[in-house]
Amino acid sequence: MLLIPCPFCAMDRPEAEFRHAGEAHLTRPPDPAAADDAAWADFLYHRANPRGVIAERWRHVHGCGRFINVLRDTVSDRILASYRPGEKRP
Amino acid sequence: MRFSLLSLLRESLRGHRGWPAQWRDASPKPAYDVVIVGAGGHGLATAYYLAAECGLRNIAVVEKGWLGGGNTARNTTVIRSNYLWEESEAIYEHSMKLWQDLSHALNYNVMYSPRGVMMLAHTVHDMQVIRRHVHANRLAGIDNELLSPREAQAFCPILNIGRDIRYPVLGAALQRRGGTARHDAVAWGYARAASALGVDIIQNCPVTGLRRQQDGAIAGVETARGFIAAPKIGVVAAGHSSVLMAMAGVRMPLESFPLQALVSEPVKSVMPCVVMSNTIHAYMSQSDKGELVIGAGTDAYPSYSQAGGLHIASDTLEAVCELFPTLRRLRMMRSWGGIVDVTPDRSPIIGRTPVPGLFVNCGWGTGGFKATPGSGHVFAHTIAKGEPHPIAAPFTLDRFRTGRLIDEAAAAAVAH
DSSP: OOEEEETTTTEEEEGGGOEEEEESSOOOOSSGGGOOHHHHHHHHTOBOOOSSEEEEEEEOTTTTOOEEEEEEETTTOOEEEEEOTTSOOO | OOOOHHHHHHHHHTTTOOOOOSSOBOOOOSBOSEEEEOOSHHHHHHHHHHHHHSOOOOEEEEOSSSTTOSGGGSSOOEEOOOOSSHHHHHHHHHHHHHHHTHHHHHTSOOOOBOOOEEEEEOSHHHHHHHHHHHHHHHHTTOOOEEEOHHHHHHHSTTOOOOTTSSSOOOEEEEETTOEEOOHHHHHHHHHHHHHHTTOEEEOSOOEEEEEEOTTSOEEEEEETTEEEEOSEEEEOOGGGHHHHHHHTTOOBSOEEEEEEEEEEOOOSSOOOSEEEETTTTEEEEEOTTSOEEEEEEEOSSOOOOSOOOHHHHHHHHHHHHHHOGGGTTOOEEEEEEEEEEEOTTSOOEEEEOSSTTEEEEEOOTTOOGGGHHHHHHHHHHHHHHSSOOTTTGGGOTTHHHHOOOOOOTTTSSSOO
16 A cells, blocks of 8 residues: 655555546646547547656545645656646656 | 377376477567567467468567466456447457367367356446346347346355345346366467467567657567567557557557455365456456465556555455355465556457557456457457458557447456
8 A cells, every 4th residue: 555645734644545546747638629539539548657657646535635646656656756736747 | 299198198107208398489580470579368379370370470479578477377367258348249259269169279278167257246236237238248149147146146155145244245147158267278378389380489588669660660679689570560568568559659548557366275166156246346266276266456556566555455355255254264375466458448459550560459457368369369360461350340549539439347347
């Protein structure tokens, strides 16, 4: 079980308090009507799925209830950083 | 050497010292007609059917580790074909038909055992889902029947159908032709048969890059043992498909998760069938050695760690203890994790890619073992002809752009 540092609660909390919410920093096509099928497929389905460092969202459902961003190494599962949504990826 | 009664008798008299190696451990040649990346069940089956049915002989299978050492060796060996949609029913049933004659076709005992696969329902919603599946399957000519809790217990006597547990059994769906096979034997059987037809199986040969020609078509694979040229490449790399396809600049609709399984100490025969429960996440069968083989769920987050959280396995064991109270004192011997590549619609991707000459067979998620023969068969035909086999045609990579998804979220036995 991961120990996830919540930047809002400023505490390391167990993974069971969180819900995983997928890859971070995906942007919805800014002009939906103008986006073609390939752009929608990219936003909805295509994922980086890296073997290495991933930026991902978690929601602290059994804590502050807020979405956070986390950098994690997908090989060692070690968490490198966590930061608030809207902040730049460290 | 073919296995026959005569060869078995001769070898038993000679103390079994005359058996030769079952396949050649080849070194890479500079060029092949087809290179398959990944010597798991699906990759070896693809190579075998390319050689046996498509008239190709100059084929290599490259593997970063050892043959059948990835998910082929890490799954719970369940075989069934009771999926919901026609496209899935077609491919899993195609596979089921091949399983029935596989030992004979490969001259290798894959220990296919159609002992019945029973899926439990614990809620009103579960009952609606399995009823829908049973009706859909029967319309497609695939056996699947609805059982009452009493009938379910008659089929698997150690099942607890008491009303006083957290998720009582309300009913079950049973596919009698479903069952298990020996996972290692499947890899070895395909490797042996393919090797006998001239396929080079190259182990300890990780792929480090996919080289493309100036016009964009595939040129070959860069490996730790040098460049291998090939006009056609089939990527069958399960959990690492995203990593390999990224080498050719193709983004995939995949996320890789650790999926765990565990085995108990061996006991006498108590479990005559496979039992699966999606809702409380437990599925179990008994191996011929007597170990109970238990499948747990995936972790909540993508990872390549081949481990998985302890809380995932303990959730499953709690469910097993409630469904099969007689097993409560049993000790677990081993647990392990495999990396499974999951698609958004829980259906596989088989076919061409935007790169000419590059083919991919991936996205089998948590349930690829059952499809091994069918997947290899249709993928071999797809590679040989350069266009999708009719059964593989709906499972294109392009469906995520066109929107023709094949949603099997309910039929995949592992909840995601």
